[in-house]
Amino acid sequence: MKQGTAQVTAEICKKFGNDRTRLMDIAIAVQDRFGCVSHEAMEEIARQVRSHRVEVESLVSFYAFLSVKPQGKVVIRLCSDIVDWMKGYKDVAEAMARELGITMGETTPDGAITLTHTPCIGMSDQAPAALVNSVVVTHLTPERGRQLVRDLRRHLDPQQLVTMVGDGNNEHPLVRAMVRNNIRMRGPVHFADFEPGSALRKAVEMTPADVIRTIKDSRLRGRGGAGFPAGLKWEMAANAPGEKRYVLCNADEGEPGTFKDRVLLTECADQLMEGMTIAGYAVGSDTGIIYLRGEYRYLLPYLQSVVEGRRRQGYLGRDILGRKGLHFDIRIQLGAGAYICGEETALISSCEGLRGDPKNRPPFPPQEGYLGCPTIVNNVETLCCVSRILLEGSDWFASMGSSRTTGTKVLSISGDCRKPGVYEVPFGITARELIEMTEAENAGTMLIGGPCRQMIGPDRLEGRICYDDLATGGAIIIFNRARNRLEIAEHYLDFFIEESCGYCTPCRVGLTLLKNQVHKVIDGAGEPADLVEMRDLSNFIINTSRCGLGQAAPNPVLGALEIGDLSSGFVAERKPGLLPGFDLSKAVIDAELRVGRQSKYV
Amino acid sequence: MNRVTFTIDGKEVKAIRGQTILKAADAAGVFIPRLCAYRDLTPNGSCRVCSVRVNGRIQAACVQTVAEGAIVENETPELLEYRRNIVDMLFVEGNHFCMFCEKSGFCELQALAYRFGIKAPRYPFLYPKRDLDMSHPHVFLDHNRCILCGRCVRASQDMDGKNVFQFVERGGRKRLQVNGDSLSETDLKATDEAVSVCPVGALMKKRVGYEVPVGRRRYDEKPIGDDIEMKGEK
Ligand SMILES: Cc1cc2nc3c(=O)[nH]c(=O)nc-3n(C[C@H](O)[C@H](O)[C@H](O)COP(=O)(O)O)c2cc1C
Ligand code: SF4
Ligand code: SF4
Ligand code: FES
Numbered sequence: 001m002k003q004g005t006a007q008v009t010a011e012i013c014k015k016f017g018n019d020r021t022r023l024m025d026i027a028i029a030v031q032d033r034f035g036c037v038s039h040e041a042m043e044e045i046a047r048q049v050r051s052h053r054v055e056v057e058s059l060v061s062f063y064a065f066l067s068v069k070p071q072g073k074v075v076i077r078l079c080s081d082i083v084d085w086m087k088g089y090k091d092v093a094e095a096m097a098r099e100l101g102i103t104m105g106e107t108t109p110d111g112a113i114t115l116t117h118t119p120c121i122g123m124s125d126q127a128p129a130a131l132v133n134s135v136v137v138t139h140l141t142p143e144r145g146r147q148l149v150r151d152l153r154r155h156l157d158p159q160q161l162v163t164m165v166g167d168g169n170n171e172h173p174l175v176r177a178m179v180r181n182n183i184r185m186r187g188p189v190h191f192a193d194f195e196p197g198s199a200l201r202k203a204v205e206m207t208p209a210d211v212i213r214t215i216k217d218s219r220l221r222g223r224g225g226a227g228f229p230a231g232l233k234w235e236m237a238a239n240a241p242g243e244k245r246y247v248l249c250n251a252d253e254g255e256p257g258t259f260k261d262r263v264l265l266t267e268c269a270d271q272l273m274e275g276m277t278i279a280g281y282a283v284g285s286d287t288g289i290i291y292l293r294g295e296y297r298y299l300l301p302y303l304q305s306v307v308e309g310r311r312r313q314g315y316l317g318r319d320i321l322g323r324k325g326l327h328f329d330i331r332i333q334l335g336a337g338a339y340i341c342g343e344e345t346a347l348i349s350s351c352e353g354l355r356g357d358p359k360n361r362p363p364f365p366p367q368e369g370y371l372g373c374p375t376i377v378n379n380v381e382t383l384c385c386v387s388r389i390l391l392e393g394s395d396w397f398a399s400m401g402s403s404r405t406t407g408t409k410v411l412s413i414s415g416d417c418r419k420p421g422v423y424e425v426p427f428g429i430t431a432r433e434l435i436e437m438t439e440a441e442n443a444g445t446m447l448i449g450g451p452c453r454q455m456i457g458p459d460r461l462e463g464r465i466c467y468d469d470l471a472t473g474g475a476i477i478i479f480n481r482a483r484n485r486l487e488i489a490e491h492y493l494d495f496f497i498e499e500s501c502g503y504c505t506p507c508r509v510g511l512t513l514l515k516n517q518v519h520k521v522i523d524g525a526g527e528p529a530d531l532v533e534m535r536d537l538s539n540f541i542i543n544t545s546r547c548g549l550g551q552a553a554p555n556p557v558l559g560a561l562e563i564g565d566l567s568s569g570f571v572a573e574r575k576p577g578l579l580p581g582f583d584l585s586k587a588v589i590d591a592e593l594r595v596g597r598q599s600k601y602v
Numbered sequence: 603m604n605r606v607t608f609t610i611d612g613k614e615v616k617a618i619r620g621q622t623i624l625k626a627a628d629a630a631g632v633f634i635p636r637l638c639a640y641r642d643l644t645p646n647g648s649c650r651v652c653s654v655r656v657n658g659r660i661q662a663a664c665v666q667t668v669a670e671g672a673i674v675e676n677e678t679p680e681l682l683e684y685r686r687n688i689v690d691m692l693f694v695e696g697n698h699f700c701m702f703c704e705k706s707g708f709c710e711l712q713a714l715a716y717r718f719g720i721k722a723p724r725y726p727f728l729y730p731k732r733d734l735d736m737s738h739p740h741v742f743l744d745h746n747r748c749i750l751c752g753r754c755v756r757a758s759q760d761m762d763g764k765n766v767f768q769f770v771e772r773g774g775r776k777r778l779q780v781n782g783d784s785l786s787e788t789d790l791k792a793t794d795e796a797v798s799v800c801p802v803g804a805l806m807k808k809r810v811g812y813e814v815p816v817g818r819r820r821y822d823e824k825p826i827g828d829d830i831e832m833k834g835e836k
Binding site: 039052053054055057058061062338340355356360362497498499500501502503504505506508509510512513516540543544545546 | 781783
């Protein structure tokens, strides 16, 4: 067996050309084969790709879906996002743990099944959900959880858990997932018919500069959240000096409550890949990479088949559409459980076979990105828009939406509402209209753009979805009036703490301190000074963190502070002479236990 | 056109195009505090102690390059508070017992705390449980005192031509790891640059601690940054 590990690992490395930059693929393949990437395997990988064991470990230990220690043959990852909590996560988790006879994070003694949890897997519209290896199970209940465990015990084959498949391409033989699309509103950009090759034909009839001009005229802004003008980004990359250029598609979709790219990848894969090919033509690139989050691995075989289909049709590969010298091909890079890899420079690091640490900027990716070459990173939805703009024209696109934000937006709406799902709406729609559309009753709080954007209260419902007002990458989460905003904020802080890359001090340490502060108030031990401290700490973290994660993580706390009256969290009674938040009896419990008697003075 | 002029707190500074703000400030005798940046090692911008405002935006001076006409703010009340916060955070994140530490008086973290007038951290201690690696005959690695600055990582690679150190895990669990099961299994030598660049008492040579009596240690007499500021006064 020992011999086996090294040998098999060496073969895997060889399959990826012993290429140091393909370390992600190598580590994922080793993890698949052995249920872990052991020290021995890391040693071998290091030997094959001319690296060092500690460098391989640096990568392996970074990603949640890779592990140095052995995991069960089947790993159940329950989604612990706040929406799943609202829909019964706790009971499901308890039922499954009891049925397995283990606690969260453990593996059954026979090494068969591991039970653990993971942040949002992009299924908030069908929560509670879980990943069983890469198979998605949705709408869990305690009873279904128990049944799932019993079935797994019998066959240890996650795919057999899928007894009913979802709609659309979820039924495709290469997908066969119980996931439902839940498309509640079909708009003209993404959910109208799309004929593969049609947009590409239009593009190659223009010069690359004219394609960029068209995208600029459409005033298309990035759909991943930041809203950077797509045409400008392309122009920068096209003009940057360099032999080789890259087009990266950001399909990491990690922002809690976002699942619209899941649906676009399922239903609009051709439109997306065509957008990438058009981008390649425009900026002078022959290589595209789709960075697919590990959670969406169930879509990988299908997406790969779309790539192959497009090669056969002459839309990808060499001499595209029969044009001599026009080359563009796409590879799909799988992620492995790291929210930070959605940040574009961290995404590039990950594609290069590194930890998902963001890079220092400048230089920006259009100047120096993947492997030091000019690179554009665009969101799935942005690239889908590109194909439609080429087909229908920039005026058509710019005529939709609000004055400064053109086109439509695909929203993923979930939480306390009757109709969670995907809605393609024109920009400019108000928060109130969303509440009506989704039949949300008694809505008290909304998160627009997920936790990294803004939390709004009932007084902001006239606000409009667009980059100048309520900006969003697509996540809308609705909470009813009974939900405590500070608890919502704490839940998301836990998420950001787990997902921080740990590179810079304010985010790595500051978020934990902030969480403790917030918890103190939730616990009823707060005092007015704690609110001031919470605000100061939040602003400090936002101002000094190195990347967008730290710069956004305190937003839910600031939102809760701004909207609500938090005085219920203050200590009611204060003992004279003591700090109000200080609980003397709690402080001496440890000592009392040790000496075996109670203090008289408390 | 290889020179640029900009200002730091109103003082005009001349620099070479492409230089970092930190390097330019050093040359001009203006001290911007730093922890992860060290001489000619490639800066990594991780500690954020060198945060300055550049045309209104907060940037890390060690990685941000100079721009013609830029207005850099260094010693504003806000920035002084932010830097203090960071030093405080580094103290509470680890376990630092300065009174027993061999690095006391030579430690850059401690020296910055003194310079900023910190007597006790404003945040509650996190008291993490961390390991001590004494396996190497001449060098020890005490994770309790490691501030994750990455100087040793870069020095080992860029100056020693080795790869003894890397960071593993992420977020609050991020820690320094050596290329082997323990330090003695690596090819680290006590004479490696990696050992001498550690700003704190985490990575140190054995048997040389406490050589200099209290009162005559490096930062007992002059605060950290004094050498740089002396240049500015000339
Ligand atoms: C912490 C963090 C996570 C992010 N996650 C994503 C993501 O999952 N998907 C995405 O498209 N953009 C994400 N972004 C934004 C990207 O950095 C980048 O702006 C985007 O991919 C650019 O594409 P666009 O201009 O087409 O939107 C994230 C940013 C940060 C700071
Ligand atoms: S802000 Fe957080 S995620 Fe971003 S670099 Fe710093 S530690 Fe990493
Ligand atoms: S051991 Fe020292 S030099 Fe290395 S990362 Fe820790 S504090 Fe920095
Ligand atoms: S010295 Fe600049 S970030 Fe550490």
